[in-house]
Amino acid sequence: MTGTVSTPSAGDGRHAAVLRGYARRGPKLVTYGILIVIIVLLGYSLAQLGLDFQRMVRGVSQITAFVDRAFPPDMETLPRLWSPAIATVQIALLGTLLGIALSLVLGALAAANLTPHWSVGFLLKTFFALTRAIPALIWALLFIAAVGLGALPGILALGVNSIGMLGKIFAEAFEEVDPGVIEAIRAAGGNPVQVVLQGVIPQAMPTLVSWSIFRLDINIRYSSILGIVGAGGIGWELQRASRMGDYPSAITVTLVIFVTVYLIELITDQLRRRVQ
Amino acid sequence: MKDGELRPVFVRIDAENRRQRIMFLVGLVVAVAIVWWSVEGTNFSLRAALAGIPNIVRFLWEDLLPPRLSAAGRYLMPAIETLYMSYVAAVVAAFVSIGFGILGASNLVRNPLVRYGSRAVVSFLRAVPDVVWGVLLVGAVGIGPVAGVISLTLGAIGMLGKNFADAFEDIDPGQVEAVRATGASAVQVFVQGVWPQFVPAFISWSFYRFDLNIRSAAIVGVVGGGGIGFALITNIRLFQYQSASMGILFIFGMIIVIEFLTARARDAILGRA
Numbered sequence: 001m002t003g004t005v006s007t008p009s010a011g012d013g014r015h016a017a018v019l020r021g022y023a024r025r026g027p028k029l030v031t032y033g034i035l036i037v038i039i040v041l042l043g044y045s046l047a048q049l050g051l052d053f054q055r056m057v058r059g060v061s062q063i064t065a066f067v068d069r070a071f072p073p074d075m076e077t078l079p080r081l082w083s084p085a086i087a088t089v090q091i092a093l094l095g096t097l098l099g100i101a102l103s104l105v106l107g108a109l110a111a112a113n114l115t116p117h118w119s120v121g122f123l124l125k126t127f128f129a130l131t132r133a134i135p136a137l138i139w140a141l142l143f144i145a146a147v148g149l150g151a152l153p154g155i156l157a158l159g160v161n162s163i164g165m166l167g168k169i170f171a172e173a174f175e176e177v178d179p180g181v182i183e184a185i186r187a188a189g190g191n192p193v194q195v196v197l198q199g200v201i202p203q204a205m206p207t208l209v210s211w212s213i214f215r216l217d218i219n220i221r222y223s224s225i226l227g228i229v230g231a232g233g234i235g236w237e238l239q240r241a242s243r244m245g246d247y248p249s250a251i252t253v254t255l256v257i258f259v260t261v262y263l264i265e266l267i268t269d270q271l272r273r274r275v276q
Numbered sequence: 277m278k279d280g281e282l283r284p285v286f287v288r289i290d291a292e293n294r295r296q297r298i299m300f301l302v303g304l305v306v307a308v309a310i311v312w313w314s315v316e317g318t319n320f321s322l323r324a325a326l327a328g329i330p331n332i333v334r335f336l337w338e339d340l341l342p343p344r345l346s347a348a349g350r351y352l353m354p355a356i357e358t359l360y361m362s363y364v365a366a367v368v369a370a371f372v373s374i375g376f377g378i379l380g381a382s383n384l385v386r387n388p389l390v391r392y393g394s395r396a397v398v399s400f401l402r403a404v405p406d407v408v409w410g411v412l413l414v415g416a417v418g419i420g421p422v423a424g425v426i427s428l429t430l431g432a433i434g435m436l437g438k439n440f441a442d443a444f445e446d447i448d449p450g451q452v453e454a455v456r457a458t459g460a461s462a463v464q465v466f467v468q469g470v471w472p473q474f475v476p477a478f479i480s481w482s483f484y485r486f487d488l489n490i491r492s493a494a495i496v497g498v499v500g501g502g503g504i505g506f507a508l509i510t511n512i513r514l515f516q517y518q519s520a521s522m523g524i525l526f527i528f529g530m531i532i533v534i535e536f537l538t539a540r541a542r543d544a545i546l547g548r549a
Contacts, residue, residue: 034545042367045360049421059417059426066416090314097311133528137407137495141512146335147328151318156325156332225407228499232318238408239499242415250415254408261403 066247073255074248081237081256088233088260091151092223095158096216102163104208107170108196113182114174125168132164136222140231151232158219158226165218169211173204206275213272220264224257234260339517347519351507351526358503358530361425362489369432370482373398376433377440384444384470395441402434406492407499414500424501428492432485443477444470476546483542490534494527504530 046052051059108114110124131139139161143153177200185199201208227235234257241249314320378384379394409427417423447470455469497505508523 038367042364045364048360049357049364049425051364051422051425055422059422062417063413063426066412070412087317090317093310093314094318094320129532130528133491133531134524135491135495137498138508138524138527141498141509142335142340143332145339145512145517146332151320152325152328155318155320156328221405225405225495228407228411235407238411242411245415247412247415250412254404254412257405257408258400258403261405262399265403 070247070251072248073251074246075252077237077241077249077252078256081234081253084227084234084237085256085260087151088223088227088235088257089220089264091154091226091231091233092158092216092219092264095155095223096162096212096219098155098159099162099166099215099219100208100212102159103166103170104201106163106167108174108200110167110171111174111200113177113179114192114196114200121171125171128164128167128171130164131160132168134161134164136161136219137225137229140226141229144230149230154223154226154231154233157231158222161222162215162219166211166215170204170208173207174200177203209275210272213268213275217265217268221261224261335517340521342518343522343525344516344518345522347511347516347522348526350519351504351523354497354502354504354507355526355530357421358490358493358497358505359534361421361428361501361503362486362493364425365428365432365489365493366482366486369429369436369485370478372429373433373436373440374478376437377444380437380441381444383447383449384466395438398434398437398441400434401430402438404434406431407495410496410499410501419500419502419506421502424493424496424503427496427501428489431492432489435488436481436485439481440474440478443474443481446477447473479545480542483538487535487538490531494531 106124106128109116110121110128112118112121115121115124136157139157140153143156143160147153147156174196181199181203182195185195190198223233225235227233227237228239230236234253238250238253238257241247241253376394376398379390380398382391385391385394406427409430410423413423413427417426451473452465452469455465460468493501493503494505494508497503497507498509500506504523504527508520508527511517511520511523
């Protein structure tokens with residue numbers, strides 16, 4: 001019986017496991033049906049995008065030509081990229097800090113157990129969903145229109161975009177705290193601010209810290225691209241090199257972005273592990 | 277007597293408290309120093325930020341609002357293009373990532389060089405943001421959805437390649453052994469022992485990525501990658517802010533609807549598989 005698994009003998013536990021594997025796969029016909037639908041949709045989408053065979057062949061030759069021109073990367077640009085890379089990290093740090101500060105206040109106002117009125121909580125949670133759904137790059141475009149070019153619109157964009165995630169998470173963390181503690185502080189005559197600062201935040205601290213670190217990680221990625229539209233950081237160098245057709249420099253910038261994002265990820269990983 | 281027994285405990289708690297307080301202070305000083313450094317480096321001034329608030333509010337109320345509802349039609353075709361881009365990128369990346377996933381899984385590939393090589397490529401693709409790929413590809417193949425599709429695909433491989441490799445590593449070796457014990461060939465072991473266990477992860481990650489592609493496509497479009505992001509940036513560049521805010525609402529609505537639909541579709545398929 002070489003190569004056939006279709007006749008397992010009854011009563012063998014391992015064969016029963018094989019049979020369970022089969023059962024989980026479900027009817028084969030449906031699997032093939034789904035696969036065919038996926039492929040037909042793929043062909044249709046490619047046709048709609050104008051990506052026919054000719055365009056693909058042309059694309060491949062375009063990319064080959066690009067790689068030919070872009071490599072080796074221009075290492076002479078490297079020293080010039082140091083300060084934009086640092087600025088990228090700084091923008092991410094300040095944006096995250098702004099996001100944390102705003103999220104603590106708004107999260108407390110949105111949490112069901114702390115909100116002054118349920119409608120305020122509802123409105124804030126809708127606002128969180130909106131800030132989350134609008135990408136950081138688009139926030140940056142809007143803030144540039146409002147306050148001009150530079151690091152400031154970048155920091156504001158990251159701060160507001162962070163509220164979408166942190167505000168929601170913080171509100172949920174606040175909702176999970178022990179109501180007894182809140183009651184105790186209220187009974188002792190504490191005002192709402194004292195309730196939040198001394199009763200709620202200390203209890204939610206582990207959640208607040210680990211999500212804030214996670215958000216810093218995300219913001220580093222975003223701040224590396226915000227410069228593309230003029231909101232500070234290394235993205236501008238990429239956009240400039242690319243616009244000028246200086247592809248070897250563009251590749252160098254890409255490598256610097258990679259190293260920056262990767263290093264910060266290593267550091268935040270360590271921080272998160274330390275906190276837990 | 278009792279006092280004498282407790283004293284060492286108190287001393288220890290005291291030392292522990294002092295240590296914690298010192299650690300806290302050190303952490304605080306480091307944090308303040310980092311913030312100070314960032315404020316200096318970016319020329320951030322709280323006063324400028326606060327002074328900007330009236331500008332921001334005026335911009336929001338007078339320029340952005342109300343959204344020009346009649347501009348919604350203008351976004352429909354670009355939105356559909358974004359859907360096509362996200363779909364093509366998700367499907368192509370899902371299939372390519374199966375390869376990277378297999379090569380990166382320690383229980384499937386013995387050769388560490390192959391494994392680390394595969395994982396390194398995927399990590400690189402993941403660490404470089406999609407938009408960066410977008411800028412480079414617009415340089416290579418020109419403005420339009422082709423650049424968008426390729427950069428989304430690269431980003432998606434960065435994510436799916438890692439999660440697929442992890443999913444392959446998480447499968448139950450017992451079931452694989454059971455198939456192997458029947459004398460099946462390597463291909464049969466994979467198809468009948470490994471693959472069925474991988475399918476649920478494959479489906480849920482691929483659907484999730486399609487979802488993320490929609491968000492990502494909206495930004496890749498901004499740098500010239502086609503779709504709704506390109507339509508949006510065009511309006512912003514022309515200072516047509518009320519049309520732009522309509523576009524933002526459109527993206528918002530699209531993301532929410534797609535998120536809902538993909539979750540339903542995924543559950544329906546997984547319930548069956």
